[in-house]
Amino acid sequence: MGITVDTIEQGTVVDHIRQGMGIRVMDLLGIDKSYPHRVALVMNVGSGKSNKKDIVKIEGILVSEEKTDAIALIAPNATINHIQEGRVVKKKKAELPEKMEGVGKCPNPKCISNHQDVPSRFALDNGEYRCGYCERKFRASELV
Amino acid sequence: MDLISFRDLSKEDVEDYFARAEEMDRQLEAGNVEKLDGIVATMFFEPSTRTKLSFQSAAERLGLQIVDFVGSSSSLKKGESFEDTIRTVDGYADIIVIRHPLEGSARVASEFAEAPIANGGDGGNQHPSQTLLDLYTLKKMKGDIGALNVHLVGDLKHARTMRSLLYGLGMFGAKVKLVAPSGLEMARDAIADVKRKFEMEVEETETIDFKDADVVYVCRIQEERFEDKYEAMSVKKKFTIKPEYLQGVKEDMIILHPLPKIDEIPPEVDKSKYAKYFEQAKNGIPMRMGIMKKMLGSARQKKG
Numbered sequence A: 001m002g003i004t005v006d007t008i009e010q011g012t013v014v015d016h017i018r019q020g021m022g023i024r025v026m027d028l029l030g031i032d033k034s035y036p037h038r039v040a041l042v043m044n045v046g047s048g049k050s051n052k053k054d055i056v057k058i059e060g061i062l063v064s065e066e067k068t069d070a071i072a073l074i075a076p077n078a079t080i081n082h083i084q085e086g087r088v089v090k091k092k093k094a095e096l097p098e099k100m101e102g103v104g105k106c107p108n109p110k111c112i113s114n115h116q117d118v119p120s121r122f123a124l125d126n127g128e129y130r131c132g133y134c135e136r137k138f139r140a141s142e143l144v
Numbered sequence B: 001m002d003l004i005s006f007r008d009l010s011k012e013d014v015e016d017y018f019a020r021a022e023e024m025d026r027q028l029e030a031g032n033v034e035k036l037d038g039i040v041a042t043m044f045f046e047p048s049t050r051t052k053l054s055f056q057s058a059a060e061r062l063g064l065q066i067v068d069f070v071g072s073s074s075s076l077k078k079g080e081s082f083e084d085t086i087r088t089v090d091g092y093a094d095i096i097v098i099r100h101p102l103e104g105s106a107r108v109a110s111e112f113a114e115a116p117i118a119n120g121g122d123g124g125n126q127h128p129s130q131t132l133l134d135l136y137t138l139k140k141m142k143g144d145i146g147a148l149n150v151h152l153v154g155d156l157k158h159a160r161t162m163r164s165l166l167y168g169l170g171m172f173g174a175k176v177k178l179v180a181p182s183g184l185e186m187a188r189d190a191i192a193d194v195k196r197k198f199e200m201e202v203e204e205t206e207t208i209d210f211k212d213a214d215v216v217y218v219c220r221i222q223e224e225r226f227e228d229k230y231e232a233m234s235v236k237k238k239f240t241i242k243p244e245y246l247q248g249v250k251e252d253m254i255i256l257h258p259l260p261k262i263d264e265i266p267p268e269v270d271k272s273k274y275a276k277y278f279e280q281a282k283n284g285i286p287m288r289m290g291i292m293k294k295m296l297g298s299a300r301q302k303k304g
């Protein structure tokens, strides 16, 4: 038994998303009801309790490198597949980047990055991200 | 060359600042300070009389001119943008000393300004000249920082100076005991950080016992941190450095405090031989002279 989801011609498939995080990946990519092309969110795919995952298929956009990094913040180990003419032309695993600029937002309300027009900046420090301004450390998932 | 965060400094950098402060101390003692040429802008978006006076006094001793920007943090929201303000003042000065309640403000200022920026405190984040003068005080009074057993006492959660000081002590291999009331302990990640980076020996306790201490560094516990007034009173009472706490301590133990202090150290202790916080504050002058002299040197190099 399965659900058939059409393959897409031109766009991006985000696969191996941690179960339950598919919706957040869509939010992060700015996909909402106003999006004009086909989008599929497939939840709880796979067998067994621990192997379940979510998949997001989006017709019409090739997710940028920057967004790929951001996806890693909420869905580590997700894969981002660029599709052209129905075939995978590029496959990248979302990995927590060593450094990020303009990706994510510092959760510290007293951080200058939340008061001035400056790009957010984070550097990985022992599995967590340190803000380049207020120097506080946060878990990756706190930045999105 | 900016001085934004103690975290940007290596041990060699810190030792270089020590050497510069020592040289300034020598010149001050000889009454023969080599005069420099330049203008220092002080930009204090929140009041801190002592830090400002210390920087201004250090600048005066070096023969530098001072221009004072009187700002308030509300001017950030209303009038001119922070960026414009910094760029404008940058045109007037060779060094900018900035204090601002938002964390990371000095870092941002350093990106807008050509002139070197000295961070005089950015909210709860960093106050690197304070950390440098604290460490310089330890070196001057005690010699080898790495051989010291230092007790950090008080509200270690909110005191910004304590987090950087812990880091600096770790850098030099000192042993540290963190003495804080429950709920006001040093942030977990700050402790994990020094343990990992410097393999530092850190002990945590709520019990005050200074017998094995070479240095007791005290900071204030603010009543506002507690919801329960009764609890606030009893904690404050326990963390007041009473004369009986000094019975049986090492002969040459010293007590430091970043100042201003209110009632956490009573007058009897001020009079004791252990109290060294006024000397500590005085060390801010040679250290800040050294910092500004280094900045002027680097600014000239940059211009060629």
Ligand SMILES: [Zn+2]
Residues within 6 Å of the ligand: A106, A107, A108, A111, A112, A113, A131, A132, A133, A134, A135, A136, B104
């Ligand atoms: Zn921040």
